[in-house]
Amino acid sequence: MPAIPPIVDHRTWLDQRTSLLAREKAHTREGDAIAAARRRLPMTEIENVELVGADGPVRLLDLFQGRQQLVVYLHMFHSGQPIEQQCEGCTLTQWNFQEASYLNEEGVSYAVICEGPWAEVGPFREFMGYPQPWYSADGVDVPPFNGGYGTIVCFLRVGDRIYETYETTDRGVEPMMTTLKLLDLTVYGRQESWEDSPEDWPQRAAYSFWRRDGRPTGQWTRPGAGPVAHGEAHCR
DSSP: OOOOOOOOOHHHHHHHHHHHHHHHHHHHHHHHHHHHHHTTOOOEEEOOOEEEETTEEEEGGGGGTTOSEEEEEEEOOOTTSOGGGSOHHHHHHHHTOOOOHHHHHTTEEEEEEESSOHHHHHHHHHHHTOOSOEEEOTTOOSTTTTSOOSEEEEEEEETTEEEEEEEEOGGGGGGGOHHHHHHTTSTTTTOBTTSOOOTTOOOBOTTGGGEETTEEGGGGGSTTOOOOOSOOOOOO
């Protein structure tokens, strides 16, 4: 049995919960202020590059689907490696975001652009059952498609010209990882070694629950996911 919080009467619990609520509201307001600053950033023009999707070559402009804005997740891919050795962090991100109708309602399209070749990316997407449109940027050597992946990038279309307005990586992609945000609300949190938790709280190595028995955890829900004979690969 892991350690548990102190047990108090409801009035005492409510007083301490109310005290924490004041900090939470301040955190929310600071997030609103940061979002306001984000809306005031300048933008930079992006080339209308050619990508490859399920129906063949397309242009970046086509991904807008006639809308003015586009959010893209740049998905890591280990070319030549089997499905089970693909990125567990990107898997968690996409597994937690399955439907874009509310973005679409606000005039925002969503797509995943992968750094691997479509011949490998297509079967990976099919195995995972992802409903969102996926594309390959293999061989594209212009920003932001020639840098680090595991990134969220936001674009604005002005006529036929495309501008990058924002991008984020590392823990900046956590808004898409709803699992982590829900775990943050629980008493034991993410149970990762970097967290500031009380003494004797359950903790394990960071990211360890993202992958289980040689596969990104979400893959075990897929039909045909079986024993893993390959060595494990990890990426963040």
